[in-house]
Amino acid sequence: MKILVINGPNLTLLGRREPTVYGRATLADIEAMLRLEASRLGMEIEFYQSDIEGELVRRIGEAAGAADGIVLNPAAYTHTSIALRDAIAAVGLPCVEVHLSNTAAREPFRRRSLTAPVCVGVIAGFGADGYRLALLALAQRLGANAKEKSARKGAKR
Ligand code: DQA
Numbered sequence: 001m002k003i004l005v006i007n008g009p010n011l012t013l014l015g016r017r018e019p020t021v022y023g024r025a026t027l028a029d030i031e032a033m034l035r036l037e038a039s040r041l042g043m044e045i046e047f048y049q050s051d052i053e054g055e056l057v058r059r060i061g062e063a064a065g066a067a068d069g070i071v072l073n074p075a076a077y078t079h080t081s082i083a084l085r086d087a088i089a090a091v092g093l094p095c096v097e098v099h100l101s102n103t104a105a106r107e108p109f110r111r112r113s114l115t116a117p118v119c120v121g122v123i124a125g126f127g128a129d130g131y132r133l134a135l136l137a138l139a140q141r142l143g144a145n146a147k148e149k150s151a152r153k154g155a156k157r
Helices: 027-041 053-062 075-079 082-091 129-156
Strands: 002-007 044-049 069-073 095-099 121-124
Touching (some): 002 053, 027 044, 053 082, 069 129
Parallel strands (some): 002 069, 069 095, 095 121
16 A cells, blocks of 8 residues: 655755744654554555645646555645645545644634645644554555455455
8 A cells, every 4th residue: 555645845844944833853754753654554655745836736646546545734735726636636546634733723824725625634733643643544544445345346246
């Protein structure tokens, strides 16, 4: 099972960027923690970051047929990007939106997510741990789907 983990703009600054809001973990720390969790779950991850909206859109599009699910922190594009929303809807893979901070408890412009409606769920406010929780959620969902499919196949026979 392969999961693509996508990070949006300014997330390379984690660790020194507003640590009271985003915590002290760097993006490299988050990647290392996720790789550990993925191997524990028997999953493979690909970790990607870009500050550029079009690059993120392209990477999501390329996931079709190459990954089983997506963990996405769209960062500021969460609140602005119809292109990212369309990419998630187009690729048709289960996508879990992650935010380190609790966006619902922050400025009003952060309360609206254009991407959340095309995701299977959102995890916000748990810091770096949110990525791990997103991976777990996808593992359960995809595992359950695989079981359901094989049960359906079995019933047809
Ligand atoms: C963020 C929340 C966004 O509102 C913000 O623009 C970010 C980070 C988070 O992880 O809490 O860059 O996605």
